[in-house]
Amino acid sequence: MSNPSRQRSTPRFDSIPAAADNGLLDRREFLRGGVAVAAAMTGFVVARSASAEALTDAPWSQRAGGISSAVERRSRFEEKVVRTLSNPNGEPRTQHARTPHHLLNGTITPNSMHFTIVHNGTPDIDPDKHSLVIHGMVKRPLLFSLDALSRYPMESRMAFIECGGNSAPLFSPKPVKGGVQDLHGLVSCAEWTGVRLSTLLDEAGVDAKAKWLIAEGADMAAVSRSVPVAKAMDDALVALYQNGERLMPGNGYPMRLLLPGYEGNMSVKFLRRIKLIDQPAMTYYESRNYSPLLPSGKAYQFYFVQEVKSFITHPSPGLALQGQGLYEISGIAYSGNGRIARVMVSADGGRSWAQAALQEPVLSKAFTRFRAPWRWNGGPAILQSRAWDEAGNAQPLRAQFIAERGETKTVPSVNGFPNQHYNSITSWAIDSNGEVLHAYA
Ligand SMILES: Nc1nc2c(c(=O)[nH]1)N[C@H]1C(S)=C(S)[C@@H](COP(=O)(O)O)O[C@H]1N2
């Protein structure tokens, strides 16, 4: 009562219209920003009140700073921002490195944080000794050195890559002890630059009877996948650059196939061969690993598209709430079918929903950042997000999704029944201490 600033701002804060139950506020008021929201926040002491005299000269303000290095490294205070490794000693099996989405923001995954999956280690490829061959059902078989490729017209596009096994822990019957990195760390988004595969195929002259191609990598696993020629001609890229620099070794240096919106496994890294064929090759990775079984006993033969999905990154496990008041709920949405059309968020486990703001630009087959203002009243809450894409697909609700797709009996693994292509809801439960835990609701 005796705090005048609190008295002034609280009514204005309360004047932001509610958009759903349990504290979700209207996104338009939030985006309008400025006065109303600033006033609203002071009422809840997000920043302390201060005047310019409060500034003191810290040691770093009193002497010259460090020497610039040829390759910039991030602040030493950011060392906790790391990928988590499934196979840190490099045993002869698949290695996963997962993106820490809760420690990043925006829509671009920095190259050092882009997830990687390598089935047989990352090869140490000398770019001068690497080339790409296009052969099979073509008029002119062709061989491209990296230099030759670099003379073709290039283009850049934003695209997410997601492993079909991303989010597999959510097939478990009980909530998982883990956060957004454990659950959703096998998806990332970058700006990829390279040569359109259609340009190279046109030059080789594809036989009209060739409906598929096999893409093969130069690593010891020789990952190879069959790709419909229609997709290759549509938006496939032979990518040479990732967020402006040459591909990272783990992401396919010196060149990779990029199939926007398709299951990550098909974006063959260390690309060395494309063979045009008239039917799918039924390679190991398409006939065993990435052909999920359904409870009915049937299996998906091909499951190319990563369907519409979203999850909240802030708040999420490991990012406890620091007292009641205003928070921004923010997360990532994407669809292999095109642009995100709408994201709804809930603070009461899916009983009521408010529309989130989509941050521009909203790009096809790329991450879209969504944001929604939320006033936490200190009580229990269950946060969820649900996305729709421009093709009209909705992210499925969990009960229906699990009924159709099954759940695992035990601790889930990335491979095998039925842990592929989870695109249903993720729930974060918030307790009265502000702790955030994975839950089912
Ligand atoms: N040659 C080759 N390509 C590969 C792989 C591999 O091990 N070797 N892993 C695949 C898998 S399973 C996925 S999900 C994506 C991951 O791409 P990223 O590591 O660049 O994120 O690459 C795919 N391409």
Ligand SMILES: [Mo]
């Ligand atoms: Mo994958």
